[in-house]
Amino acid sequence: MADTCPARVIAYSSFKIVSNMFWLTRFSFIAKNAWPVVSPQLQQRCFSNGVGNFSKTLLLQFQQRCFSDGCPGGMGRKFVVGGNWKMNGTKKQVDEILDFLKKGPLNADTEVIVGVPAVYLDYVKCNAPPGVEVAAQNCYKAEKGAFTGEISALMLKDINVGWVILGHSERRQIFGETDDLIAEKVAFALDSGLKVIACIGETLQEREAGKTEEVVFRQIQAIANKIKDWTNVVIAYEPVWAIGTGKTATPEQAQEVHKALRGYICEKISPSVAESVRIQYGGSVTGANCKDLGAKPDIDGFLVGGASLKPEFVQIVNARQ
Template identity: 70%
Template sequence: MLTAAERVVARLFIRPTSCKYFALQFTRSLSSCDKNKKHNKMSRQFCVGGNWKMNGDQKSIAELCKILSAGPLDPNTQVYVGVPAPYLIYVRSLLPETINVAAQNCYKVEKGAFTGEISPAIIKDTGAGWVILGHSERRQIFKESDELIAEKVEHALAAGLKVVACIGETLDEREANKTQEVVARQMCAIAQKVKDWTNVVVAYEPVWAIGTGKTATPEQAQEVHAYLRQWLTENISKEVAATLRIQYGGSVTGANAKDLAKKPDIDGFLVGGASLKPEFVQIVNARQ
């Protein structure tokens, strides 16, 4: 007899569309995955990122970098910070190499007449090695399409950056029971442009829980992460599904990080406001 969780997943499906990646039916029960889940979780390195967004000045950034450098940070957790573009070189000079530096955006070509944009080549020239793409604020405020984000991901990877690809649904979409449809559509666009997932981290960020103080419960977050893991199995490969890290983002704090980190398909966090505070150290250490 199916458990409640298995019944939920068994009902999920994606409406047919022209995208071949949407040909998804859940014909396998969760039980077939459970045997390897613990092993897979342990084989995926926990990864925590801080997205500073449009915040900070040289003084406050220096103070924050001093806190992060002192830590101590869990050596088994990979850490990166998403920095405003003008401060990329400055932050790279202040942090130890064990903490990675990421840009918060980039464009889809190497150079050219694109006023106000930065390229992966420029990011690498600053000493940073990561970039955050497709954040909900880029999608919602700046109206970036799934296709543009996918093209950015493709070029950033080709240029040698590690990419944090963000996906997530709005409150209206969640209340309309379209969470799975939305995240699958966003993943579909990215998947069409990615051949090698080695340097990709996916960040699931429910838009309704970003900067609102609302947080998906560990169970709600795990449900979507499990869905994404199964989507990867069905549409990419079992290997990618087992190894790709999926972060959770959405009002993560020192208080809720440990409970979220216990879930088998949550492989870390992309942290907003709390990454500007000393409690970011607690969040990095959530698995200890």
């Protein structure tokens, strides 16, 4: 028999309206992103259900596709290649790098960012070819003050530098930066209007102990605890054992970690962040291995050290061509 209690009827109707709105929002996300990748049989099955079930079925299928096989075609994530110059270069060498960047040609479908030593930031910002963005390699979690040797997000903004690399393993290992400090820096830089390349990665010891996922999930979670909006974040997965060693992760090893990261982000942050956030691979990337790595569905670009100082960087930028 139908419920006649007015309070219950109103409460139930309100619940249905809110629930339908929720699924309608999901529906528009799915229509845009997932519909093209589902099978005709499933599309048929979805049509025979109501909006809620329709959306739920599709969303599940979409997540399954994305996190088992990798998001087909990268789901519109723009390939992004960063060059981390680290503490290298003189003005003459900086000019040589700028020359090969100007000569290119650089694939217009790839976002290119060079991570420059602080003293050359302004010079590179003024002399880099159009389309090449500039990143600092560090910045502190305060606007200004008594922090000798540090640079602030405000200073970077002041000279129109739009990006900063944070949490690099060399900052973690040599300068003792903790997960929490890095997360605070990421949050502060984002709040100041910078875009961030946030680096994570396990050491050889951690990999050999089977702790790769535990470590990278912990590093991501520390950041997730401090930020809400991931729009301006690129994650760089850089296994420490592959950095500067010539020992690149195989495309399969890198893809495995990238996929696991996306799955973790889907579960702990949100499916839409998992789908949209770009994850770079870093660690002995060269002109010779970039194509195979770049062909993996969850590898959305590279963070390049040594090879970013050489003309082969152009080849790496063009890995997806």
